[in-house]
Amino acid sequence: MSNTKLYLYPVWLRIWHAINALCIILLGITGISMQYTNIESPLINFNSAVSIHNLVGVIIIASYLFFFIAGIISGNVKHYRLLFKGLLNRLFKQGEYYLFGYLKGEPKPFHITKEEKFNPLQKVSYVAAMYVLVPAVIITGVALLFPEMIIEKFYTMSGIRLTTFFHSLAGFFILIFLIIHLYVITIGKHPLKNFKSIVNGYHES
């Protein structure tokens, strides 16, 4: 079988992805450090963690806006459109492939094309990450940058406390996404094959 090369990740997407990945890692480390800070042995000095988290937070807002707008202009957003009909079936099929088929060396159930660059599981997790979790973390994060503006009380709960809860919840699941994302990209002919694609833009099969 001849090797086919598909150009799936244009330059802007790769640049965004690199910046985004770096920001998320920094935000994750500083975020965890702040949450579990301890005066005797802070992971990162508290004040620096706060400053880095704030600065990188602002960068990732810009980066997300770029992803959002560039996605629409370039048409990349079409890969994030979920077709609900039969979705569960497709997810199940892809899950089965990762759990069993792949290990047995069976062929992929969904082939990567220029029109469909994500398999169903990728699609759902990328939509969840990019159109649910990241926006949620950004909206709550912006609110927390200006905490005086948050409503003081939501019935008996502190508004700020509620906002931080959703902020850390979304942040937590982004980190879980990242861990799974990092593992799943190693599933392929060669563990580093997909990684190469997001660097040079070409998907090889």
Add this chain to the structure above:
Amino acid sequence: MKIALPIKFVIICSFLFLIHQIVQAQDNEEKIKMPESNNVCLNCHGHKYFSFYNENTEINERKLMNPYFVIDSISYLQGAHQGHSCIDCHSEDYGVYPHIAELKIEPKLTCVDCHDFEAIATEVKKSVHMEAFGEFFQCELCHDPHSNKLVKSDMAELVRYNNNRCLNCHNDVDKYQVFTSHENPQLLVTHDWLPNQALHFAHVRCIECHTAVTDTADAVHHIVPKEQAVKNCNECHSENSLLRDKLYKHQLKEDRSEFNFYKSFIINDAYIIGANKNYYVNLISLLIFGLTFFGILTHTIFRIIKRK
């Protein structure tokens, strides 16, 4: 008529809220009466203006009351000394007007004439206030006996009330300069290093940072020199936050268990980065992290086995 479920939910919630408010209002209605004998004094000292019949000129005169001598009868009735008569502490001889001049320089009853404040006095003696003003510095400068009370339940009110004790002088040039020739401190400027200043001011007391850190409750009376005030964010923003020994001391005493999800997530009405940790949330997040890694590890092992 069919009502949509969300609307029903909103109606029921509003109804419950209303009942809650009514019950609360009734709780507050218990009335305390002003001692009868106080009426003589409050007749004049309860108002911004007072009137009296001047026998020399034979006319009714109306005058401005010295604002520092006005007693707010509502605060009085809410204060710890609510049942007391003015003459419990002030001389009975004030009953005539004009007041007898000598009364002004006669020694008054002080707090320690009734209260045993030995331990507190020890701490006050170490305070910067004492160093600067010596024996001039009396309890009532911070704890106005006409209104002083212990606020315990509502955190926001507790903080506001406590901070007003300090601001009473530190934010009032006239009062401040009774004791010092210093200029009034510019509080907003001297605290401009504090991020989200307004929130800090509304949610923690001045004494969190400006008093000695020990675990005796009386130590809040030991105000330290400004150079020694807490300035390291981590002192409060940390698992072993010093607020545990200060602002939240009472609350924590009442609820020592860290397993109380409801208390620690909902009742606490402030969020302190680094100090609001919840046992269950920690457990669940560790569990999810663990499961993720476990899943990945298992898959990796199968990949390695199958490759051979």
